[in-house]
Amino acid sequence: MSDTAAAFKALNRDEMANRLAQDIPEGWYVNLGIGAPTKVADFIPADREVVIHSENGILGMGPAPAKDQVDPWIINAGKQHVTLKPGGSYFDHATSFAMIRGGHIDLCVLGAYEVAENGDIANWATSATESAPAVGGAMDLAAGAKRIWVLMQHTTKQGEARLVESCSYPLTAAGVVKRIYTDLAVIDVTEEGFSVVEMIPGLTREELQARSGARLRFDRLNTAG
Amino acid sequence: MSDTAAAFKALNRDEMANRLAQDIPEGWYVNLGIGAPTKVADFIPADREVVIHSENGILGMGPAPAKDQVDPWIINAGKQHVTLKPGGSYFDHATSFAMIRGGHIDLCVLGAYEVAENGDIANWATSATESAPAVGGAMDLAAGAKRIWVLMQHTTKQGEARLVESCSYPLTAAGVVKRIYTDLAVIDVTEEGFSVVEMIPGLTREELQARSGARLRFDRLNTAG
């Protein structure tokens, strides 16, 4: 599929993270997956208190420190240096995953290879026979958080759909994704499948459907914004 | 059974607690059950460091405070006021019972109604239909500690045996008792049943056997002391 003279401009990664960040209300406890989801923290409005959790035993994580202010003892799950906000706390791994698996995390934002229309997510291995797969905390987060939002490109670099009828990659968890933020749209996962709630300007329904591997519904599309 | 002109003098409660205390080596982590076992702490030799655990979240419990030194926030499992030694710590109930059930407590001393020759212990309810039975932490301690020693009168006030072939009262745990300290003797629970290792002066084997509801072995009796 090629886009000749497209009338729309896909969001870049910062814009995607920013778009998602706007939907996180004050007071939520949020875990941000490794990679693109981590950027979401930078775009939460400054007047909104959101408490960021990290699997390795941190609640109340703050932004990356200035280079000369690094405390080597404070890293996030992606092993990047971070800071602790006033009100933050440290705890062990069992307690940290009790928070996750026990349903205390309001939102987890994950990247994904694929999301299926029933909410299945595949984000940890690209084939069933992959050598030395690494799962980390992805399955715990996907199964445990109150809600899972996915932040990902709408298609692969090769133009293949990531929104699919059924995942071809090994599952991370079944039926858990509630919402997907892509460079093209915001899509809810409903009992009737994918339901588009927002599209970037200039993109047509047909163009979005053409880039998706499962049927999209548009009856809940917010056309006001 | 009546003792006319007995040539022995049974140990009193302090002497029983003292006798047991002598066998606790330095460095053990010890939980002392409610009632008579609690007194054991008073008789541990002063030059021997033993760490006392209390179910309600204390490790390193110290003796009862002077009346005018009471800290109302520090109580033991029997709800008596106690103290904390330097090196002591506080933790929650789940962690406290992780210590117990996880086999980290070297010794738990329990009172009992009955101990059977296979190590079964009955110490929480006197009949299966008792109204409002209360178990507390007894079953966790009995099942979880590395070793269970029982501290009890050799017979009931009515002269009935407490060392029995099989418990008539509801069990607290099956096959866990390693040793019994009574007012008359110290008895190991072995694969061959009760094995007397020590008797009070003046008591005969026949007299001890007469006060017991199961066969006693004397082949390991320490006659030196």
Add this chain to the structure above:
Amino acid sequence: MIDKFVRSMADAMEGIADGSTVLVGGFGSVGQPDALIDGLIESGAKDLTIVANNAGAGRVGLAKLLELRRVRRIICSFPRSAGSVVFEELYANGEIELEIVPQGTLAERLRAAGAGIPAFFTPTAAGTQLAEGKETRVIDGREYVLEKWLPGDVALIEAWQADRWGNLTYRSSGRNFNAVMAMAATTTVAQTQHVVDLGAIDPEAVATPGIFTSRVIHVPYGDPEI
């Protein structure tokens, strides 16, 4: 701004429905959230299931709640203690259901609810009448009993310090069931002796991170009875 402090007991008790399962912290009188229990009585909620280590003493607090016939069922390890007269009367008359749970199993079932573990095997009570009717399994040669989690609709707990994020500390043996129950309920309400600024509690010494706390009310409750 996140602010979990509520200013009135009515706000602290908001939404506790008839039929709720209420976890009540404390061990003996240490760490027992007396003001919140009084608030629960005042709220009028009834047909409750109470989870607590003890079943109340005298005719105040938990015992009063029982005496007012607000409690259908109590789940505890040690109902019969000094002064548990109300409970014993109700129980003898068949006016209250009792589920006896070994103290460690009670703590672990609550922790499991907080940690998303619906069931676990434990050696405690294997081979005893408290395991009757329960699934058992021999694992590596030892018998274990399957126990289910014990989630609460509401937890009432007592803290020593609290900040506006709901981070809590406890005092000495007052941590007991409070820190466990805080994890185990949909709504966790804490009464705190002291209110402190955000950041005043050492991040290494937060006993209950605010994620487990829904509401906090400042109650300078003083010391436990001696």
Add this chain to the structure above:
Amino acid sequence: MIDKFVRSMADAMEGIADGSTVLVGGFGSVGQPDALIDGLIESGAKDLTIVANNAGAGRVGLAKLLELRRVRRIICSFPRSAGSVVFEELYANGEIELEIVPQGTLAERLRAAGAGIPAFFTPTAAGTQLAEGKETRVIDGREYVLEKWLPGDVALIEAWQADRWGNLTYRSSGRNFNAVMAMAATTTVAQTQHVVDLGAIDPEAVATPGIFTSRVIHVPYGDPEI
């Protein structure tokens, strides 16, 4: 007098047998007990099962232990990370067994071993290939996987402060798996940055009570690599 401090690495490693299961704390380079891992290499113990979140990086520490063919099997959540070259080589050549465990399940299996819980149900991995061959059960309408405890013969952990009873604190995100593994092994060996007097650690802030600690060695190891 109880004194859990040992004065030499040889004493710290005493009795670690070939074939042992060794739990290694840390997450990334934070809280990783580098000196103890070097001690383990020096001890010559082989045919080991290593439990750790990661499978080592570069050619030092855990990676060196692997490269020396001392490890038969590794149980971890994230073996493939930046610089995990040795592990990847061995794995590709079939020279090491790998058991992949979701990070939270790994932590909970360790905690279960420490807490005397031989098995538990978890929602994590239900319906995925990591649940293949495992017992599952639907409880209250949701599918769960049965997971077993994961006890260690030895745990190697890194603490920040330690006293002679073996009470430990950790620093910031260095607590991670260390505090959990400390509970889960028959013999727990800690390397500590600081030695403090008995009573110097606030009793409310002891992260690992000494009951879980077997031996402590003072290693002023400095800060993790940036």
